[in-house]
Amino acid sequence: MKVQKSKILENKLISNKIYRLTVEFVDEIKPGQFFMLKTLDNSFLLPRPISINDVNDNLITLLYRVEGIGTTVVSRMKKGDEIQVFGPLGNGFDITSLKGKIAVIGGGIGIAPLLYLTKKIGKNSDVFLGYKDSVYIAEEFEKYSNNTIIVTEDGSVGKRGYVTDYVDFEKYDVVVTCGPEIMMNKIIDKCKEKKIKCYVSLERRMACGLGACLGCTVETVNGNMRACKDGPVFSSEELK
Amino acid sequence: MANLKVKTMGMEFKNPVLTASGTFGFGEEFSKIYDISVIGGICSKGLTINPKLGNKGERIWETPMGIINSIGLQNPGVEKFIQEELPKMKKYDTKIIANLGGNTTEEYLEGVEKLSGTEVDIIELNISCPNVKSGGMAFGIKSEVANDIVSKVRKKCNKPLMVKLSPNAENIVEMALACEEAGADSISLINTIKSMAIDIKKRKVVFENVYAGLSGPCIKPIALRMVHEVSKAVKIPVCGLGGIMTAHDAIEFIMAGATLIQIGTANFIKPDIAVDIINGISEFMDKEGIKSLDEIRNII
Numbered sequence: 001m002k003v004q005k006s007k008i009l010e011n012k013l014i015s016n017k018i019y020r021l022t023v024e025f026v027d028e029i030k031p032g033q034f035f036m037l038k039t040l041d042n043s044f045l046l047p048r049p050i051s052i053n054d055v056n057d058n059l060i061t062l063l064y065r066v067e068g069i070g071t072t073v074v075s076r077m078k079k080g081d082e083i084q085v086f087g088p089l090g091n092g093f094d095i096t097s098l099k100g101k102i103a104v105i106g107g108g109i110g111i112a113p114l115l116y117l118t119k120k121i122g123k124n125s126d127v128f129l130g131y132k133d134s135v136y137i138a139e140e141f142e143k144y145s146n147n148t149i150i151v152t153e154d155g156s157v158g159k160r161g162y163v164t165d166y167v168d169f170e171k172y173d174v175v176v177t178c179g180p181e182i183m184m185n186k187i188i189d190k191c192k193e194k195k196i197k198c199y200v201s202l203e204r205r206m207a208c209g210l211g212a213c214l215g216c217t218v219e220t221v222n223g224n225m226r227a228c229k230d231g232p233v234f235s236s237e238e239l240k
Numbered sequence: 241m242a243n244l245k246v247k248t249m250g251m252e253f254k255n256p257v258l259t260a261s262g263t264f265g266f267g268e269e270f271s272k273i274y275d276i277s278v279i280g281g282i283c284s285k286g287l288t289i290n291p292k293l294g295n296k297g298e299r300i301w302e303t304p305m306g307i308i309n310s311i312g313l314q315n316p317g318v319e320k321f322i323q324e325e326l327p328k329m330k331k332y333d334t335k336i337i338a339n340l341g342g343n344t345t346e347e348y349l350e351g352v353e354k355l356s357g358t359e360v361d362i363i364e365l366n367i368s369c370p371n372v373k374s375g376g377m378a379f380g381i382k383s384e385v386a387n388d389i390v391s392k393v394r395k396k397c398n399k400p401l402m403v404k405l406s407p408n409a410e411n412i413v414e415m416a417l418a419c420e421e422a423g424a425d426s427i428s429l430i431n432t433i434k435s436m437a438i439d440i441k442k443r444k445v446v447f448e449n450v451y452a453g454l455s456g457p458c459i460k461p462i463a464l465r466m467v468h469e470v471s472k473a474v475k476i477p478v479c480g481l482g483g484i485m486t487a488h489d490a491i492e493f494i495m496a497g498a499t500l501i502q503i504g505t506a507n508f509i510k511p512d513i514a515v516d517i518i519n520g521i522s523e524f525m526d527k528e529g530i531k532s533l534d535e536i537r538n539i540i
């Protein structure tokens with residue numbers, strides 16, 4: 001974990017409002033961890049937590065969706081510009097606990113952090129990707145998983161509807177998910193019903209990213225936890 | 241190399257830069273990024289006699305050049321702090337300042353009594369937190385109320401006592417004088433400014449408590465003005481804080497009269513910013529031929 005200025009090697013629009021940012025960063029990085037990004041000027045104040053999409057040797061790839069002022073400013077940055085990168089942060093996924101048949105279910109921008117995970121857990125996983133309309137990085141998942149199911153709400157690509165409609169939960173020993181809360185809650189309920197182990201990666205507003213500000217509280221059966229440090233990955237049984 | 245040492249409240253700080261309560265935890269998280277012994281002192285997360293879970297709902301909201309927080313003094317309680325956090329903090333070669341809040345006079349007194357028997361270097365009395373409903377800041381609005389609580393705490397407190405003021409006080413100068421009269425050894429100011437935000441799509445206030453505390457660069461000019469006013473009025477040392485992001489900001493506070501300064505929100509922006517600020521003050525002094533901070537303190 002360190003804070004550094006990194007030269008942007010790539011900052012490219014890859015889909016509707018979704019950008020891919022690549023910088024050099026040498027550290028041990030686990031799937032599910034994240035980085036805090038900030039411009040070196042103070043055009044916005046708080047660093048923005050962005051998940052790891054992929055790691056290749058010394059290069060890290062972060063995908064972000066332009067939503068507010070922070071991501072808008074970052075999206076305007078060019079190759080060669082310097083950006084403040086702080087991380088890797090958070091617990092990430094514990095790969096050793098992912099055993100048996102695994103379902104990886106992502107929705108929206110929540111798909112981004114699941115790529116590096118899928119790469120790490122190998123072919124023994126089925127990947128379910130839910131998009132509103134514009135599909136991104138699905139072909140990347142196809143490289144690492146033998147079974148990638150694409151679902152769009154409008155049916156323009158792949159199957160039509162919601163991603164959760166296409167998961168036969170009984171087939172799996174473990175489910176891993178990241179995406180809109182409404183989707184994750186549905187998955188948590190299903191896993192509870194079928195008694196399947198489920199890990200969720202949560203998103204919260206946060207200030208520091210390292211566990212000091214207590215802004216990103218998640219209520220759990222073990223009391224208040226910090227999404228940034230105790231998470232962002234939680235076992236669904238822990239969550240209230 | 242310039243001499244950044246500061247002698248005040250009967251002790252020597254290696255430099256005037258402290259980290260503000262609530263922005264640095266108990267130091268542990270930051271110690272993984274840099275050697276936090278370089279800091280002059282660390283103010284603990286705000287403590288209360290009983291553990292607190294803090295507020296529900298949104299806790300952090302960004303606003304232009306500032307953040308609004310509604311953490312609500314989530315903390316492990318004084319006892320657990322003494323047992324678990326303080327021994328770890330004492331391993332760092334820096335001053336440890338225990339920040340204490342409370343809802344009632346009794347809570348403050350019990351907390352002070354417990355902390356007085358420990359190795360903390362200073363107790364910072366928080367009478368200025370806007371994020372707990374039935375108190376905290378209630379003690380920091382009217383001078384007479386503050387005078388009363390500080391007098392009572394003073395009798396039980398055998399540590400140097402720093403009182404942290406709220407910018408929401410009716411009259412900041414009278415407030416500082418009332419605390420000085422009651423026996424405070426030092427004043428720190430300012431805590432966050434009571435503020436609010438509205439989610440216009442939901443047509444609701446952002447925070448469950450409606451109002452929350454604004455900090456960051458947007459409050460710096462106000463904080464600086466208040467530090468300036470208070471420094472001119474009281475004889476005890478003043479610790480200035482409010483939106484300090486750079487060595488330049490820190491030097492402004494010192495020139496305005498601050499003996500020590502605290503970095504708050506900036507710790508969130510760049511976790512090792514305290515190092516930049518300490519080095520920046522030192523570089524400024526070297527460039528300007530300043531040998532001691534005494535030469536520039538309170539010159540405005």
